[in-house]
Amino acid sequence: MKTKSIITGLLISGSLALTSCASSHYGTLQSSANLSSNNFNYSANSITGTSTATYIFGIGGMKRQSLVDEAKQDMLAKNPLQKGQALANTTVNIKNSMMFGIVQEVMCTITADVVTFN
Template structure:
């Protein structure tokens, strides 16, 4: 695997903890908004735009959370939050 790294040995250090990005979709009568995969990609892109990775850095402990709120089926919003830690390899 050319694009893999092992976090099992002491060859890295944490640079940033709990960086995050968010994306929100709005649905009216269940129509509109973005697919969940697109929400995740948008949130991850925002996270990386705000926290660009440098050489020898990678994301670790990546989590994806969704929060849906609204007024029954008439008006609904879905917010996707992606969080991660940034590690740097020696």
């Protein structure tokens, strides 16, 4: 009887632990350079920058606007633009992860191509 109670308790605890975690993803595609004429070359493809904020009981981290800006600054710090270059095909992806309804982690990733105009 005692073993049955322990197994039942472990199953219930395990089920609660697994069902209280969630993750969602969403993103947008933004135009950042006019590529309508054939006066450019791709210099780099899929450069990225990331930023993360962690919230405990909804407190902490940064506002979402700051997350996007920080991810962009990270991308440009790793891949500085030269004269005549611009970002193209920019995407912003946000991933929200919730663990046990207590801790939320928000990760922002920005990906872009670099074009050089002739």
